[in-house]
Amino acid sequence: MNTRETDASLAWTRWKLVKPTVRFSYRSLRETLDGGQSFRWNSADCRTWEGIWSRNLVRVRLDQQGRLQWSSPEALAVGMDERVADYFVADMDPEKIADTLPWRSDDVLRKALEQWKGLRILRQPLDETLMTFLCSSNKRIIHIKQICEALARNLGEPLVGPHRSLPKWSTIRNSGEASIRACKTGYRAPYLMGTSERLVSDRGYLDDLKSAPYPSALRALTALPGVGTKVAECVLLFGAARMESFPVDTWIAKAMARLYGLHDWKPQQIAAFGRAHFGPYAGLAQQYLFAMERNRKSSN
DNA sequence: ATCCAGGTATGCA
DNA sequence: TGCATACCTGGA
Numbered sequence: 001m002n003t004r005e006t007d008a009s010l011a012w013t014r015w016k017l018v019k020p021t022v023r024f025s026y027r028s029l030r031e032t033l034d035g036g037q038s039f040r041w042n043s044a045d046c047r048t049w050e051g052i053w054s055r056n057l058v059r060v061r062l063d064q065q066g067r068l069q070w071s072s073p074e075a076l077a078v079g080m081d082e083r084v085a086d087y088f089v090a091d092m093d094p095e096k097i098a099d100t101l102p103w104r105s106d107d108v109l110r111k112a113l114e115q116w117k118g119l120r121i122l123r124q125p126l127d128e129t130l131m132t133f134l135c136s137s138n139k140r141i142i143h144i145k146q147i148c149e150a151l152a153r154n155l156g157e158p159l160v161g162p163h164r165s166l167p168k169w170s171t172i173r174n175s176g177e178a179s180i181r182a183c184k185t186g187y188r189a190p191y192l193m194g195t196s197e198r199l200v201s202d203r204g205y206l207d208d209l210k211s212a213p214y215p216s217a218l219r220a221l222t223a224l225p226g227v228g229t230k231v232a233e234c235v236l237l238f239g240a241a242r243m244e245s246f247p248v249d250t251w252i253a254k255a256m257a258r259l260y261g262l263h264d265w266k267p268q269q270i271a272a273f274g275r276a277h278f279g280p281y282a283g284l285a286q287q288y289l290f291a292m293e294r295n296r297k298s299s300n
Numbered sequence: 301a302t303c304c305a306g307g308t309a310t311g312c313a
Numbered sequence: 314t315g316c317a318t319a320c321c322t323g324g325a
Contacts, residue, residue: 140323184321185322187319187320191308191309226308228307229307230307
């Protein structure tokens with residue numbers, strides 16, 4: 001069929017400012033959207049970004065003052081201003097939160113906060129965050145994005161034009177492992193199947209997590225097949241706005257070794273250090289350090 | 301070509 | 314508990 005015509009027929013709203021105002025630099029916008037917390041944003045020029053979450057398809061860009069603007073297909077635009085504001089956590093001032101981090105006594109952190117000014121933790125839907133990070137093990141960001149696209153294309157819900165949401169967990173449950181594997185998920189397919197089984201048979205499992213104390217929320221997540229400590233912490237940070245979360249992956253391990261001298265520390269020890277050193281918003285610090293390490297060389 | 305990637309589950313001291 | 318190993322897949 002004619003994807004191009006379908007796409008061209010999409011009428012997009014005029015650009016509107018996200019309210020309350022959300023400020024980025026182009027660097028921090030790119031790092032926020034395409035730096036490993038979300039996997040469905042793309043940009044041809046690093047100026048205008050197009051992304052999907054839940055049943056939302058949105059374009060964003062910055063105005064002259066670095067304020068975030070959005071546009072969406074007219075067909076999806078009702079109530080979109082609120083959903084965009086929620087997704088970007090517009091009611092939160094990352095400068096204020098960053099100010100609670102120990103940058104006054106930590107030169108590494110101070111430099112990171114300067115370099116990545118405006119970097120945010122997004123508030124993504126919990127169910128999708130679990131799905132995407134369940135696919136993330138042993139993968140680079142580019143690969144995770146490929147898996148997410150395949151899942152959406154093969155099993156997702158149609159939005160407008162050729163665009164599709166990620167599949168619902170119930171769709172995963174009803175799809176059979178072969179069709180999940182066909183989405184390049186590899187050995188993660190049985191994890192998706194097992195987790196979908198659990199979530200479908202126990203509705204409210206994820207909703208209960210949201211209000212649970214951190215340790216029990218973490219336990220509930222790691223009880224799911226394919227979800228270890230790292231994935232669970234990412235899900236809580238990016239999908240439940242638990243800012244005390246401090247996921248330790250290979251990048252953070254490298255960063256903490258290089259920048260804080262934690263050579264040969266185990267992930268659990270690094271996480272304990274991170275929480276103790278950075279405090280209740282350790283997750284934001286983690287994202288800054290992740291950005292620094294990941295962009296250390298021009299490669300990657 | 302061989303290796304490794306935002307890890308997890310499993311099996312063995 | 315603590316450490317080694319296998320595991321899909323794709324890009325360098």
